[in-house]
Amino acid sequence: MSFSDYSRFLFNLATLSKEESKEFERSLSERNVRFLYILAPIIVFLNSIHIVLFYYGLEGSSPIEYKWRLGIIVCHSLSLLFFSSLFLTLFLLKDKVDNRTNIDLFISILSFMMGISFGIGLSSLDQLITPAISPFLFICVTSPIIIVLRPIYSILIFLVSYTIMHFLMTSFQTNEAILLSNRVNALSFVGIGAFSSFLMWNTNLKRFQQEKLIKKQKIDLEKSYSSLLETSETIKLANSTKDKFFSIIAHDLRSPFNSILGFADLIKTDLSEGRSENLSQYIEFIELSAKKTIQLLENLLLWASSQTGKLQFSPSTFDIAKVIQNVVQLVYGSAEKKDISIQIVNLHTLYVHLDEAMIQTILRNLVSNSIKYTKVKGQVKIEMQSDGQDLVLKISDNGIGIRPSIRESLFRIDRSISTEGTNGESGTGLGLILVKEFLHLHKAKWEIQSEVDKGTQFLLNFPQCVRDQVTEKD
Structure with missing residues (x-):
């Protein structure tokens, strides 16, 4: 020294x-x-x-x-x-x-x-x-x-x-x-x-x-350790997202097109041989596959936009009752094929300040999910409530319910599990992931109540969104 x-x-x-x-x-x-x-x-x-x-x-x-x-x-x-x-x-x-x-x-x-x-x-x-x-x-x-x-x-x-x-x-x-x-x-x-x-x-x-x-x-x-864990989790989620994306493109998006092409070949063959008795059925199958493909593409594009940060949250004031009616019209065909009734409870004009497109996507995915997992002749219920400030939406069914082991994975891209519907309907699990992200953007609260073989209820609470009427600014 x-x-x-x-x-x-x-x-x-x-x-x-x-x-x-x-x-x-x-x-x-x-x-x-x-x-x-x-x-x-x-x-x-x-x-x-x-x-x-x-x-x-x-x-x-x-x-x-x-x-x-x-x-x-x-x-x-x-x-x-x-x-x-x-x-x-x-x-x-x-x-x-x-x-x-x-x-x-x-x-x-x-x-x-x-x-x-x-x-x-x-x-x-x-x-x-x-x-x-x-x-x-x-x-x-x-x-x-x-x-x-x-x-x-x-x-x-x-x-x-x-x-x-x-x-x-x-x-x-x-x-x-x-x-x-x-x-x-x-x-x-x-x-x-x-x-x-x-x-x-x-x-x-x-x-x-x-x-x-x-x-x-x-x-x-x-x-630093905590930051590394977060980074590791982010990378894991990004890899899961990428794998899910390619899985949807490779399988879920290709399958409907294969069905459309298959029925198109059958129509072509029947027409060349002068047969027309099955044409109506083939066209109906093609229409159903096309609708499923469009819905999948919409969810896929919205999901991609949310992942890249390009999806904008644009709230406006609108009548929630009209959105509910539009959603019911969109899914009516799927419900009719299984003879499932759709009941709307307490439907009335109610202006809310939310992102209308996102709310429609949320409702469409949840109602479609209820129809998918409800048996023939079952029932799906949509209920709206308000205390003058908050909007509460309940989407319930008397379907097969959700097992507790699956419930925790419903809203995670890295664990999402899609099970077949009661009529063998396929899915990607992407809809519920979109629902979660859109609810998060609205700072909404949600709750799932389900019992196996008795049904499921999705309860959504949108705080401080009710308006008296449409203002000029909106």
């Missing part, structure tokens, strides 16, 4: 923002209090041992020894009283005060000062029988490690403590040479303590910064 790096390590204290600085000091204060909470009972125990040991043999000792023993007992008694009170206070405050940064800081500074005072007292009393100032050395070294304070606080405490000890030792030590030596040693110990405090502060600061960086990197990694 170069000198510049070493200096930067020691003196780089102003690298935090105001909020980070508060957070750092709060974490340090909490750390100090945790240490004190553990050490306080240990210190109380050691104080008790020292009091007992120094009290034993107090009687009968020389006047100087008596004064020394009594002073040591008093110091340890004050320490015992302080740390007992500290432990009780911390125990009572535990988990009961939310924002206690200032309290923790006060406790930390007070404990630091008490420890240094204890060292001064013991070292001064020791001058009665020995020139050593070991307690002061021990406290100067250990206090900054146990209690990490902002360096300016600890340095001020050390300087005041040294000043007190400088003058206090003259009351106990009369030998000038020893007194000078102890003063110099005490100054050295204060320097070691100040340096230790400085080093502990900066070490904890570096650790705090590293933890913040690691936490930020962890959050970034989680976000």
Whole structure:
């Protein structure tokens, strides 16, 4: 480590923002209090041992020894009283005060000062029988490690403590040479303590910064992972969409044309041979295949437009009753072939502000679906309701219902399952996917209620769309 790096390590204290600085000091204060909470009972125990040991043999000792023993007992008694009170206070405050940064800081500074005072007292009393100032050395070294304070606080405490000890030792030590030596040693110990405090502060600061960086990197990694999962899901959906698209083109769109071409060949053959009794039936089949192909193409084009973002949401005000009637007319032929009745409940003029083309597509697909999965002579019901603000549409049937295992896959392109109708009608599952996308554009809510062999109900709720009448702007 170069000198510049070493200096930067020691003196780089102003690298935090105001909020980070508060957070750092709060974490340090909490750390100090945790240490004190553990050490306080240990210190109380050691104080008790020292009091007992120094009290034993107090009687009968020389006047100087008596004064020394009594002073040591008093110091340890004050320490015992302080740390007992500290432990009780911390125990009572535990988990009961939310924002206690200032309290923790006060406790930390007070404990630091008490420890240094204890060292001064013991070292001064020791001058009665020995020139050593070991307690002061021990406290100067250990206090900054146990209690990490902002360096300016600890340095001020050390300087005041040294000043007190400088003058206090003259009351106990009369030998000038020893007194000078102890003063110099005490100054050295204060320097070691100040340096230790400085080093502990900066070490904890570096650790705090590293933890913040690691936490930020962890959050970034989680976000990246989440983004990768979303991208993976998007790619999976795109592949499913592509596969579905080619499947429709390769099979579902080609099959009706093969049927049309097949019946066209039959008509051609019958006409060449002079037969005409089956022509009406062939033409009817061709018409049905053509209608199915047109509906499939419409759904396919709308779906392609929605996938490329070219489909525009264009709401206008219109009479929903007319749209329902138009849809019924469009699907009437399919219903008639299966002798299925279509009942419209509560049909009345009601102006709504929605995308008319999308609403027609939604209704056409849902009603066609109901006809497809309703048995011969069954019933399909369309009901409209309004509370003056929201529009509620219910499309129900008494058909074969939807199995729970299939229900979750109805509106997903990557899982869509198309089952044959009650008369063997085929499908792509694309209609319901369009329904979901169009409902989403309208911010509508929908619900499916179905029971196997009893029927299905699609409940659609379009919020805040009802209008009194068509305005000029609309």
